[in-house]
Amino acid sequence: MDVTAIDNMPGFRRRFRVTPIPGAVCSEVEDDFHCMSVTVRHRDGVTTSIEPVLSRAPWTTCPGAVDRLKQTFSGVPIEKYAERGEKRENCTHLHDLATLAAAHAFDGEQIVYDILVSDPVAGLRNAEIRRNGRTVLRWALAEGRIVDPPELVGVTLDQLSRWIGSLEPQQQEAARLLRWGTIVANGRIIPLERQSDASRMPTGNCYTFQAERKVHAQRIVAIRDFSRGAAQPLQAPNISQ
Secondary structure (H helix, E strand, O other): OOOOHHHHOOEEEEEEEEEEEOOEEEEEEEOOOOEEEEEEEEEOOEEEEEEEEEEEOOEOOHHHHHHHHHHHHOOOEHHHHHHOOOHHHOOHHHHHHHHHHHHOOOOOOOEEEEEEEEOOEOOEEEEEEEEOOEEEEEEEEEOOEEEEOHHHOOOEHHHOHHHHHOOOHHHHHHHHHHHHHHHHHHHHOOOHHHHOOHHHOOOOOOOOOOHHHHOOOOEOOOOOOOOOOOOOOOOOOOOOO
């Protein structure tokens, strides 16, 4: 596939932007279904405050996850973020943003990841992740299994953990983001009525889908298609200095 071909195909778009500044780091994500950020403020390597913002989320119960994230990471050393469990008790997207922020808290420059996943064409989908504009990984998938690159043929997205663990750290990060982004992209090809009843979702997968909340959660239809038109995710900066 031509490197630029996927840019011209309708499909899912997701952008992560991580901006470190002295004493703070902001991690942001926007895609078809979400627009969120987490700012972590720190001193001497320890979190002094954590500030999640949900600008766009798919369920009425999602805003409650803000306090849950604060409980999970407040006072935690930056180097210990990756060791914190409780991901499924949190909004998984906010949790990912917090750990991504911690991983780059002391970087000298901003990092941007772009994920592009094409809608199916003759059953084939292409997925790609770019770091600061340069392609890092590409996959082709059909019927839920990878068909390219050759070393991953036949593997499903939920079977990638061992392979991801074999990569060097920077590639691991990109592979995890691409896997999760490709899973979220399925929301474009599943009819909305089939993904709008939280009570039918697997219990415990995230903050909203805990048993005590899923029966009350209502779907918020605020979907943007960034593959059509000039708009791109995260066009405006969102860190408060």
